[in-house]
Each structure stands twice: as C-alpha cells, then as structure tokens.
Amino acid sequence: MNYMAVVAGLKPLLDDGIPVKSMDAFAAACGKYGLRFRTEAVFLKEATDEELEFVEGGERLNTTKWFGARYNPSLQGGYVHVFVAKSEDAIEMGYRAGWYPLIIGSVSFEKPIIDHFRFGAALGVPECCNIFFMKENPKRNFLFTVLKNTRGMPHYLCNCLTKDNVYSYTYHMPCSFNCAETIRYAEALREEVKKREPRFAAQIDFRLKTPFLVFEEQFIYAFDGYFTDFGTISYKRAFFVGNLRNDRFSDLLNAANRLRILDNTIQLFNNDRMVGEIAEAGFLVCFGE
Amino acid sequence: MKMDCWQIDRLLDRLSLNYIEQPGEVSRWKEKIVGSLQGNEKSHELWFLLGSICYIEGDFERAAECFTNCVNLDPFNAQYHKNLAFALRQMGRYGEFDDIIFDKLPNLKK
Numbered sequence: 234m235n236y237m238a239v240v241a242g243l244k245p246l247l248d249d250g251i252p253v254k255s256m257d258a259f260a261a262a263c264g265k266y267g268l269r270f271r272t273e274a275v276f277l278k279e280a281t282d283e284e285l286e287f288v289e290g291g292e293r294l295n296t297t298k299w300f301g302a303r304y305n306p307s308l309q310g311g312y313v314h315v316f317v318a319k320s321e322d323a324i325e326m327g328y329r330a331g332w333y334p335l336i337i338g339s340v341s342f343e344k345p346i347i348d349h350f351r352f353g354a355a356l357g358v359p360e361c362c363n364i365f366f367m368k369e370n371p372k373r374n375f376l377f378t379v380l381k382n383t384r385g386m387p388h389y390l391c392n393c394l395t396k397d398n399v400y401s402y403t404y405h406m407p408c409s410f411n412c413a414e415t416i417r418y419a420e421a422l423r424e425e426v427k428k429r430e431p432r433f434a435a436q437i438d439f440r441l442k443t444p445f446l447v448f449e450e451q452f453i454y455a456f457d458g459y460f461t462d463f464g465t466i467s468y469k470r471a472f473f474v475g476n477l478r479n480d481r482f483s484d485l486l487n488a489a490n491r492l493r494i495l496d497n498t499i500q501l502f503n504n505d506r507m508v509g510e511i512a513e514a515g516f517l518v519c520f521g522e
Numbered sequence: 523m524k525m526d527c528w529q530i531d532r533l534l535d536r537l538s539l540n541y542i543e544q545p546g547e548v549s550r551w552k553e554k555i556v557g558s559l560q561g562n563e564k565s566h567e568l569w570f571l572l573g574s575i576c577y578i579e580g581d582f583e584r585a586a587e588c589f590t591n592c593v594n595l596d597p598f599n600a601q602y603h604k605n606l607a608f609a610l611r612q613m614g615r616y617g618e619f620d621d622i623i624f625d626k627l628p629n630l631k632k
Binding site for chain 2: 246303329332337338339342347350
C-alpha cells in the first residue's frame with residue numbers, strides 16, 4: 234500500500250526490506266512505476282532472545298532486533314534496506330536520517346533521537362503524529378497512549394494495527410485514532426485503491442473494522458466477531474497480527490469464542506464455559522467511521 | 523560539568539523534543555556549553571554535548587568537528603565514533619559512515 238501511495242504522489246518516500254535475491258526483480262518493478270531507489274544495509278537475520286543477551290545495547294532494542302551488514306549483491310540471504318521515492322531529493326532526505334538500530338558484530342547502533350523526527354518528516358508522516366511519536370514512544374505500549382489520546386470513536390482510516398500486512402491504508406502510527414490529517418491521507422489513498430481495485434478496498438475496509446486485542450506493537454490479534462458489551466467480544470476466529478515470534482495466544486484464543494477483559498485479566502469462554510485466562514495487560518478496540 | 527552517560531542521554535532526549543517545539547531553549551544550552559569549554563578544551567564530555575546540540579540544530583559540519591575532537595581525546599569511546607558517523611551520514615559522506623559503523627566500531631578495543 235505504501236508503494237501505491239508513493240506512485241500516486243500521496244507519500245514522498247517509503248522504506249522497505251527486499252530479499253537480496255529479489256533485487257533484480259525489484260529494480261525492474263521500480264522502473265515500471267517510475268520509482269527510484271537506493272540500497273543501504275542488509276538485515277541478515279533476526280536475533281533470538283538468547284543472542285540479544287550478548288549484544289551491547291541489546292536491552293534497548295524495541296521492535297527491530299536484527300543482525301546487519303553492508304549490502305553486497307553476492308550475499309545468499311537477508312533483506313536489503315531500500316529507500317524508494319519518485320525523486321532523488323526525497324531519497325536523500327530519508328536516507329540521511331533512516332538508519333535502523335542494526336546489530337553489527339555484537340553491538341547495536343541507534344541513531345540520534347532527533348533523526349526519528351527527521352525520518353518521519355521524510356516519510357510524509359503528519360507533523361502532529363510525528364511530534365506525538367517523539368514524545369510518547371519511549372513509554373511502554375505506545376498504542377495504548379494513542380487510544381488514550383483519542384476523543385470519540387476510533388476511525389477505521391486511522392487503524393494502523395494491520396500496517397505490517399497488506400490490509401492497511403496507513404503505515405505510520407497516528408497521534409490519535411481519529412487524527413484528521415491521517416484520515417485525510419488514508420481517504421485519498423483509499424480512493425486511489427478503489428479506482429483500481431474496488432474489491433480489494435472493500436476487503437481492507439472490512440478488516441480494519443473488526444475488533445482488535447492489542448498487547449503492544451507487533452503483538453495484536455484481530456477477531457472475526459463483534460462487541461457484545463463494554464470489554465467483551467464474541468467471535469468465530471482470532472488472527473495474529475504482528476511479528477510471529479510474539480504469538481503466544483493464538484491457540485488459546487481460538488479455543489474460545491468469547492472474551493472479556495476484567496481488570497488486567499483476559500477471561501476466555503467457549504459459550505458459557507471458561508476455557509482459559511491471560512494474565513497480561515491488553516486492550517480491546519474497534520474502529521468505526 | 524560532570525554527567526554520566528545516562529544523564530547525557532536523558533538530556534539529549536529532552537533537548538531533541540524541546541528543539542522541535544521550543545528551539546530557543548536548545549540555543550541557551552549551547553551558549554552555556556560554549557562558555558564552559560573556555561579553558562576546558564580537553565573535556566571530551568563538553569565537546570560531545572556541544573556536538574550533539576549542533577546535530578539537533580542541523581549544523582552537521584560543526585557537529586562533526588566536535589565529535590572529531592571527542593574521538594581524538596577519547597579514541598576508545600564507541601559513542602563518540604558512532605555520533606561522528608551519523609554526522610558524516612547527514613553530510614552525505616556515506617562511505618565514511620559505513621567505514622565507522624561496519625568496520626571500525628565492531629573492532630574497537632582498548
């Protein structure tokens with residue numbers, strides 16, 4: 234979806250990870266759509282929790298926990314970090330501030346915090362969202378902070394919970410789940426998608442409006458279901474949304490068809506029979522329009 | 523001025539946020555540090571703070587000069603090399619950034 238946004242001129246720049254072996258095909262695809270790109274480092278392999286214990290600075294890593302290296306086309310695996318835009322200026326602006334905290338050798342390197350703001354600006358993130366991210370992201374569970382900053386019903390065009398898969402209009406995390414600037418951007422992108430693939434747009438809309446159980450970024454579940462009461466949903470199936478290493482509850486959630494949040498416990502029921510509990514803080518959210 | 527790494531990081535985080543919303547406060551800190559450097563030119567901590575503020579303000583050339591002073595005064599401090607690398611990257615000197623991040627830093631030993 235990011236690519237469509239850049240091609241349509243709605244977003245100045247995106248960054249992505251392309252399998253090393255697919256770089257030739259990627260270059261051809263960019264050429265077809267009038268996109269330029271620049272390669273940076275290679276994300277070689279994701280670090281395990283055991284490996285992170287031996288990484289200097291490993292305890293400060295958040296969602297990116299990867300070993301990295303210089304890009305070399307002859308590498309057999311890994312993903313190339315690329316910056317993609319229609320203009321060289323946009324690529325330059327993003328590239329300078331776009332380093333991810335890769336682990337090189339046994340040390341992780343984080344960029345200066347101000348570069349997160351510069352990178353957000355280069356990616357076209359609305360200023361309100363960019364500032365909010367800078368101020369609030371160091372706190373645990375940023376998505377809950379976004380929810381607390383939301384006045385009124387969360388709007389489905391601000392639903393960033395599925396941003397790492399194809400069913401999403403927005404890639405940035407908004408300052409609230411009804412941020413006007415984010416809605417404006419997502420609506421424009423939605424129109425572009427609808428023009429070309431109306432059934433795809435309908436699928437995205439549907440998936441953005443289902444209930445979600447959020448533990449933290451990259452650790453989220455979507456439900457084919459609906460709210461029956463405050464803090465309670467009934468559902469047919471639960472789907473994990475995020476980094477697979479974080480999925481701990483798919484089996485448990487799918488053994489149930491109703492869940493209720495009570496204090497900091499998630500109670501799971503199969504009809505009226507309690508089948509389990511999750512003693513972790515999470516929140517339920519549903520998006521409307 | 524003696525601050526440990528944690529205090530410096532917290533200060534830089536706050537200054538980065540303040541710069542976005544109130545650039546004036548960052549300039550006041552810069553003046554204090556420039557003043558403190560008089561007669562303390564061998565203080566790598568002060569050069570680091572000044573370099574970091576210049577980086578926040580977008581004066582990457584000056585930041586690189588400050589971080590180069592840090593590296594010369596304390597050559598085995600990884601944070602100084604790292605920050606120099608990012609200043610060079612912001613100046614478009616990508617090859618030098620790569621050399622520090624991929625070659626020099628992982629092999630930095632006393």
